[in-house]
């Protein structure tokens with residue numbers, strides 16, 4: 001399993017429930033090559049967050065195995081900033097825990113990262129003074145501060161406006177290409193997935209499983225508005241709709 | 250019949266600068282904070298004076314506000330009065346500090362170690378509702394009429410409240426924040442230092458505040474009951490005033506005791522509000 005950045009084999013996760021267990025993931029198998037950018041799309045409740053939580057070591061799998069090479073960072077679906085710290089301090093804490101010893105160095109790097117997510121001038125704001133999308137961007141800066149080998153992102157740009165999102169996509173792709181980062185990116189938005197990913201995995205609902213894999217061969221840089229992208233995204237959306245059609249659930 | 254859409258220029262609608270309602274500052278703010286309190290105080294004094302005028306109790310039992318405040322200002326001019334205040338405050342601070350140390354350690358142990366929680370979690374709550382005056386007979390048996398007996402009771406009164414506050418604070422920490430802490434690499438004690446304790450701070454401050462109230466009450470009870478000789482503490486002076494049927498002195502001392510309580514409470518109130526404002530909770 002060792003040449004892959006992320007290897008997941010027949011992974012299942014059930015949550016205990018009063019009468020019967022809720023199977024969130026069933027026999028999920030997927031691989032990520034080092035440096036790959038893979039997106040997951042799936043309906044709400046299809047176990048996407050659960051998968052990322054298991055990979056980040058926050059939940060234990062019920063069965064199956066997985067392996068992650070190197071250090072993992074997880075960007076949660078909720079921004080989940082520490083409310084007693086400023087935007088900059090939230091990022092600095094991740095740097096400190098990563099082992100950046102000098103506080104002046106931490107501050108410099110934190111301000112750098114915040115500038116990359118277009119939050120210059122908001123370093124000293126506290127989370128409750130930021131909008132939902134701004135909080136998500138601070139969370140992105142914090143995840144980047146961890147300097148991990150594998151970055152798991154759970155709908156990171158859900159509350160960001162279209163234009164800022166486009167800028168963040170650009171920035172994320174730029175960062176990813178300049179590094180050896182491996183990214184697993186969860187979204188509801190097929191276009192976003194096609195814009196970013198080398199591959200897009202469509203998840204089934206309850207239990208969650210990989211229903212289909214789309215290889216995205218579009219040349220980079222990609223534009224959200226390009227007709228080629230729209231065609232591929234349309235196919236993925238079609239597949240998603242199939243998954244979401246009522247079938248007894 | 251297509252009509253031209255009416256496009257309004259932004260400049261016409263939005264004023265150049267948006268006026269932010271200014272937070273009143275300086276003297277105005279202090280005044281708006283102070284005047285309701287002063288009004289309440291004036292009402293209280295007026296009611297007191299009316300009761301005195303009604304002749305409900307003789308003057309030597311219930312003196313009016315004027316003689317009491319005169320007596321208070323005389324007291325405030327006497328050096329040995331401050332000696333008494335200093336003795337009482339020293340006891341309060343020493344007992345309270347020890348109570349914070351003990352209460353914090355116990356609170357953390359209960360929060361962290363499940364078996365400790367099962368064993369003494371409820372006992373701590375029970376201790377909190379135990380009237381501190383009930384400890385005195387035992388404390389005097391063990392420590393005689395010494396300051397030690399008083400401190401023990403102060404600590405027993407305050408420590409459970411501190412422990413309970415910290416425990417409640419830790420229990421209310423959002424699990425999501427703990428997960429974030431783990432994901433960004435905090436382990437073991439680091440998780441407490443960087444995530445759990447800061448997140449528990451509001452609850453802890455609540456416990457500290459309540460702990461102070463218990464400490465102060467226990468101390469007054471202790472000083473009144475347990476006369477440590479040659480120590481003219483506030484509680485002891487209060488007891489003497491009663492023994493000598495000196496109602497003016499008694500009321501003047503009660504005003505001092507009340508005043509100290511209010512000042513400390515204000516301090517906690519400010520700390521609490523500052524913490525909440527920083528986190529967007531207030």
Ligand SMILES: Nc1ncnc2c1ncn2[C@@H]1O[C@H](COP(=O)(O)OP(=O)(O)OP(=O)(O)O)[C@@H](O)[C@H]1O
Nearest residue numbers: 015022024042043044045046047048049050051077
């Ligand atoms: N801690 C938990 N306890 C019990 N059930 C859970 C728990 N976490 C998730 N589930 C269940 O597992 C299923 C998958 O949830 P998950 O959060 O992974 O979905 P998701 O794909 O991330 O959805 P969304 O797109 O809405 O974020 C859901 O049916 C949910 O009810």
Ligand SMILES: [Mg+2]
Nearest residue numbers: 048049077154
């Ligand atoms: Mg989710």
